[in-house]
Amino acid sequence: MAQLPIAPKTTGGNWVQTEREAHEAWAALIGKSPKAAQLMHILTARVGENNAVIISQKNLMRLMDCSRRTIQRALNALSSDRWIEVAQVGETGTINAYILNDRIVWHGARDNLRYSLFSASVVISSDDQPNRESLEKQKPLRRLPHIGEIQMPVGDGLPPPSQPTLPEMEPDLPVIEKD
Template identity: 60%
Template sequence: MHLLTARVRDNNAVVISHKTLARLLGVKSVTTVKTALAVLEADRWIEVRQIGQNGTVNAYVINDRVAWSGARDGIRYSLFSATVIAASDEQPDAETLGHQEPLRRLPSLFRDESQMPAGDGLRPPSQPFLGGMEPDLPATQRETDDD
């Protein structure tokens, strides 16, 4: 439990394989890890959500309930945030890790700026109203000095 909670950070779950969890715990047997996780689950310290079909990688939700969304196209799903812990030797492309092309990043709105620009700025673009959807607002008149 301490190992999981130390790695959960600002999330409510940790995704980790049994093999990596055993290595981090310093135990040789994955069976020991499974037994410990079963005890934590039975005592309601964690909730286990299987990732994939074989069940060797799971999301361990700590002291929180997983919210299941309603069916959409016949699929029920849950949304949670997790810290994902993956060991390099468990990756199918382990020999190329660290040598891949960098991922493309989403462009930021303001490059190299730490705050939003200030001032009057530009006027918003003019856009015609859709037919039948004109605003029904009262007209206002500006007061002038000669009134």
């Protein structure tokens, strides 16, 4: 069986919460469609503070140790019972955003298009990448500090600024006597 990657840590703890009614419905889902219930657990474990997960069906197959058809049946069961909504990300429909709990919020119609606004945890594997052979050889990206993060200076830097002392305000430094 495939090893499941650990869900991202959140600042509020590493747990998820369900309402009692939803929990009981989830128990009924286990009897009705065990693979759909398993998939719901996998998606829920990865939402973090977001309400959606973007992941390929190929990675879902690995995580659940099953076929693409089983994944598709589980996704159809979850979608038809309104556990999730599916928003297609790529052209093929094999990479999707799976929106849990909250309804998609559509942002105004424009030219007969609707735009979905949500945040998502994105789960990818090196197998999904066209440059997978060179991934370990790449230089790391530049890292931008976060607000509130303490940055330690590195390198030689500039010399400290020199400022003459003001009259009658010379520093009272200890005297070092030479031998």
